[in-house]
Amino acid sequence: QKEVEQNSGPLSVPEGAIASLNCTYSDRGSQSFFWYRQYSGKSPELIMFIYSNGDKEDGRFTAQLNKASQYVSLLIRDSQPSDSATYLCAVRGGATNKLIFGTGTLLAVQP
Amino acid sequence: DGGITQSPKYLFRKEGQNVTLSCEQNLNHDAMYWYRQDPGQGLRLIYYSQIVNDFQKGDIAEGYSVSREKKESFPLTVTSAQKNPTAFYLCASVRGGGDQPQHFGDGTRLSIL
Numbered sequence: 001q002k003e004v005e006q007n008s009g010p011l012s013v014p015e016g017a018i019a020s021l022n023c024t025y026s027d028r029g030s031q032s033f034f035w036y037r038q039y040s041g042k043s044p045e046l047i048m049f050i051y052s053n054g055d056k057e058d059g060r061f062t063a064q065l066n067k068a069s070q071y072v073s074l075l076i077r078d079s080q081p082s083d084s085a086t087y088l089c090a091v092r093g094g095a096t097n098k099l100i101f102g103t104g105t106l107l108a109v110q111p
Numbered sequence: 112d113g114g115i116t117q118s119p120k121y122l123f124r125k126e127g128q129n130v131t132l133s134c135e136q137n138l139n140h141d142a143m144y145w146y147r148q149d150p151g152q153g154l155r156l157i158y159y160s161q162i163v164n165d166f167q168k169g170d171i172a173e174g175y176s177v178s179r180e181k182k183e184s185f186p187l188t189v190t191s192a193q194k195n196p197t198a199f200y201l202c203a204s205v206r207g208g209g210d211q212p213q214h215f216g217d218g219t220r221l222s223i224l
Contacts, residue, residue: 044154
C-alpha cells in the first residue's frame, strides 16, 4: 500500500462546477496535510494546509480532513479553466516528520 | 523579494560527469530539501537539512551528494554514479520545524546528453 494515494485522473469537470479531489494516507500518526497545485512544467505551489479534523476554507478552496478515516480532500468551488493542473496531496509523517507526496490528480476544467 | 532561487533552469549532463544544482533562499528558513520528480510521479525526497552543517539522506540518496555550509544555500551534486539522472529537481525550504508548509523553488530540469 502506498503511503499517500491519489486517483491520477484526469478528473474532468465543467466550468463553474465543484471539483472534489481526494487523498488517503496510511500513517495514522500523521499530523499535517498539504495541498499543492502544479501546472505542467512548473514547480508545486501551496494551495492549502490543514491540521485539525473538519473543514478549512480559503476563498474557493475548502480542505477537509478526517483522521479517523485517514483521508483528506480538496474542494474547488466555481471551477475555472485556470484551475486545470495537477493537485498534489502531501502528508507529514507522524514518526519521521518528512513530507510524503501522492502522485497527484490531474484536474481538467472544461470551458 | 524573498524566495527560493534554483539555477540553472535547464542542465545537460554528459556521461561520467558530475553536475551541481544550486538552491539559494533568502527567507531565513532553517530547513531545506531536495526532491526529484519523474513524469507522472510524485516528489521523492533525495536529501534534507534542518540546520547548517548537518543533512540527512532521504528515500533516494544514492548517486547524489549535498552540503549545507551556509543557512541560505543547499547545493545538490548529481554524481556519475546516478545512472538515471533525467528528472525535474525541486528545492524546498521551511521555517523552523513542526507543521509549517514547505515552499518550492522553480526547479531545474536535468537531461542526459
